[in-house]
Amino acid sequence: MAAAEQTVEQVDLSRSTVRELNQRLHDAADGGPQSWRITHPNGLHAIGAGINAPLELEIDGHVGYYCVGMNKEATVRIHGNAGVGLAENIMSGTVTVDGDASQSAAATGRGGLVVVRGNAAARCGISMKGVNIVVEGNVGHLSGFMAQKGALVVCGDAGEALGDSIYETHIYVRGSVAELGADCIEKELGEFHTAELTGLLAEADVDANAADFRRYGSARKLYNFNIDNADAY
């Protein structure tokens, strides 16, 4: 086993199907290659979905929809762009995209870290529930919509309706915000949040100063925050 763990398993998706690859990645939870290099992803869907082991994955090229969805423990690096729903419902581990990510990156993510070196499109971190997201570029409209937990760090600009109907996620933006969503307000960047942000930037290997960011969060004024409405649920 020791020898197998040291070698890098190569999978060429122009020769093998995503279904075969994903089955092998799932089987690796019970032993087998721990380090993988995937070539010719060619925009295929659901590459590496459902990994449940501390594997190392390098993907050379652009991936399609729902890449490494539900990821648990694996460290994934995508040398290209990602399609809709990157690392959807990520549980833990780290997913890094060298290029851009399409809409709904890290949607509903419960844990782990997602790093986008380029821009993320609309709905980044929609309904996030504990994942941390660091975007070096910009994010599109409705990012952090109904975001419940975790942190969304945007080193560039944010589009319209940022943090609409947000719960307890911490949002940090260095650039401009086109428009804040309903019930999302700017908040003080205190000591706790500066430390959290500094830690996330370091973890994501981003050279930026926490003091240059502004923090946004929930005003907690929407209907669901009012105790008098508790009976309605």
Add this chain to the structure above:
Amino acid sequence: MCGIAGLFSKSASFEQRLGDHLSEMLIQMADRGPDSAGVAFYRNPAPTGSSKLTLFSPEPQYDWDLIAGELSAAFGGSNGPEVRASHAVIVAQTDADDAGRWVLDNHPELRVMSAGQAIEIYKEKGDPREFVERFGLRELSATHALGHTRMATESIVTTEHSHPFSTGLDLCLVHNGSLCNHNRLREELRREGITIQTDNDSEVAAAYLTWKMREGSSLTEALESALDDLDGFFTFAVGTADGFAVLRDPIACKPAVMSESDEWVAMASEYRAIAVLPGAEDARVWEPDPGQVYIWEKEKV
């Protein structure tokens, strides 16, 4: 769900192989729209003073030579017919409006799929992979082309309801999405004298652009006003004599990817369709911003 593919050649040598490349793109988008497929190719412009029609007949053994002969008798010598499956391309020695009207008046059993100088529209219900081979699309050279694979939501599955929809001479539109206000808008456009042939929502978008441009808007202006007047979800690709335009609605639920290499500019619903192009791995790839009009055109001499 539907699939869109658009391809624009930046070199004369790539034009020769454009049909093959667009076919490969369309096949990648087949599972986004398995019920119908269609393409618009811009190729072999008709000489000045003449025009090109693409005609459709549901009748398998239709006598296209007869139509070409009658067009020739009516307007002088005509070229064609160049028959591809259920469609035929005929060049008539008159302008496209006259030629189209002649077909409607004399052969109401036919449908004019496109009219103009360079445009040829082919579309058919059925599997996109079979469509590509039946119509012999791979052998077609073209300066640029659009393709569409349809998964119907708003109207029935027929060849007439397939995309692209012609939006006027040398203009066409393909659509991924659905429009909510198409019934009211269809009535308004008909009152303005715009011809709409089906109950399809996307045809209304095409007709809307035709109307706006008839009223003096440029294509960019027409698309920008579509953002206000069309209620619904859309990624549009619009083919023109010189190139193509792309527009996504501001909500941007419907995907689009664009890419550019030294040889071509491409747009598609997903990167999968671009990955099959030569040099795709080294091409610039990006997602068009919502509510923003993108246009590629040949440099006008």
